[in-house]
Amino acid sequence: MQTTRIVVMGVSGAGKSTVGSSLAVELRLPFLEGDDLHPPVNIAKMAAGVPLDAGDREPWLRRVGQQLSLARSGLVVTCSALQRSYRDLIRQYAPDAVFIHLAGDPGLIAQRLAQRTQHFMPASLLPSQLALLEPLADDEAGLTLPAELPVHELTRRVAEFVRRS
Numbered sequence: 001m002q003t004t005r006i007v008v009m010g011v012s013g014a015g016k017s018t019v020g021s022s023l024a025v026e027l028r029l030p031f032l033e034g035d036d037l038h039p040p041v042n043i044a045k046m047a048a049g050v051p052l053d054a055g056d057r058e059p060w061l062r063r064v065g066q067q068l069s070l071a072r073s074g075l076v077v078t079c080s081a082l083q084r085s086y087r088d089l090i091r092q093y094a095p096d097a098v099f100i101h102l103a104g105d106p107g108l109i110a111q112r113l114a115q116r117t118q119h120f121m122p123a124s125l126l127p128s129q130l131a132l133l134e135p136l137a138d139d140e141a142g143l144t145l146p147a148e149l150p151v152h153e154l155t156r157r158v159a160e161f162v163r164r165s
Contacts (some may be wrong), residue, residue: 004074004162006030006093009081010102011129013113014147016078019102023157024076027162034079037063051128061086065093082132087140098165100158101136104147
């Protein structure tokens with residue numbers, strides 16, 4: 001039986017946590033909120049409105065990859081995975097990882113961020129994330145879907161994609 005390792009990716013506010021947790025239930029896989037793997041210094045930096053740089057992200061991305069590699073029965077994890085090099089680092093640990101990119105209109109994403117009250121990531125960091133974002137390339141295992149679709153539809157489409165793969 002093939003192990004399913006899924007990274008739900010995209011900018012903050014794209015719906016990664018909501019879709020990821022729904023997908024994990026649908027596929028009967030464990031779910032891991034990637035933000036929980038950030039070192040405290042990263043969370044403090046982002047909460048202060050300072051974007052992370054590649055050096056800040058590297059230990060976090062390694063933790064994401066390690067958690068995927070340790071997941072013998074599979075795992076759904078959230079991670080912005082904004083750039084190809086970040087996804088490549090995760091794939092060093094979990095070469096079979098599939099990336100699901102929730103891509104959305106920046107205006108919609110900004111509205112979602114403005115409505116969040118219990119998250120450390122301020123809406124002011126959205127432009128820096130959008131500037132870094134590199135969509136999935138044709139040679140990367142994954143799927144890009146519009147973040148504005150209802151959660152149940154996104155879950156259904158990803159589950160179908162994973163089951164066919």
